[in-house]
Amino acid sequence: MFVSFPYEPRKLQATESRLEAIKKAAKLGLKGDSLALAAGMLPTEYRQLVQFDPIAEWAELTGRAEGEYEASELLHTAAQNGDSRAALAILQNVHGWVAKQQLSIDVEQRISITAALEQAQSRVVDALSHQESETVEFKEVPTKQKKLKVA
Numbered sequence: 054m055f056v057s058f059p060y061e062p063r064k065l066q067a068t069e070s071r072l073e074a075i076k077k078a079a080k081l082g083l084k085g086d087s088l089a090l091a092a093g094m095l096p097t098e099y100r101q102l103v104q105f106d107p108i109a110e111w112a113e114l115t116g117r118a119e120g121e122y123e124a125s126e127l128l129h130t131a132a133q134n135g136d137s138r139a140a141l142a143i144l145q146n147v148h149g150w151v152a153k154q155q156l157s158i159d160v161e162q163r164i165s166i167t168a169a170l171e172q173a174q175s176r177v178v179d180a181l182s183h184q185e186s187e188t189v190e191f192k193e194v195p196t197k198q199k200k201l202k203v204a
Contacts, residue, residue: 065094065102072112075099079116080123088113 065071071092078091089099102109125147131139144150 063098065098067102067106067108067112071102072108075109075112076116076119079113080120082117082120 071094074092075088078088081091083091086096089096092099094102099109103113128139128143132143
């Protein structure tokens with residue numbers, strides 16, 4: 054048995070209360086479907102509202118800007134009052150500052166082939182002059198040979 058449920062889509066309009074709800078949700082940092090649900094709409098309804106009435110998108114952008122402004126103001130106030138973590142957060146996230154992680158030393162040295170050969174030759178000469186001369190005598194050592202018995 055087939056039962057039909059009556060369904061009538063809601064007609065959404067960008068009323069003042071709906072725009073305030075969108076602005077409040079965006080100010081808290083919500084996006085997309087979460088923003089729509091927090092503002093009391095289904096995600097599809099919110100997308101339709103933004104598509105048909107640009108003032109809804111303006112409310113979202115205004116809410117985001119106000120939220121960012123308040124957070125930035127709090128960080129700057131804390132940094133001015135001596136909070137070093139807040140100052141570091143501002144430096145890193147706003148100004149793109151990154152602490153040095155390693156020390157790099159660039160030394161440019163040019164070596165000519167003839168100078169390298171001269172240095173190698175002087176090292177060989179030094180090594181030979183520092184060695185003591187050794188005389189080695191070879192003597193024949195008499196060995197006893199055992200006779201093998203054949204069985």
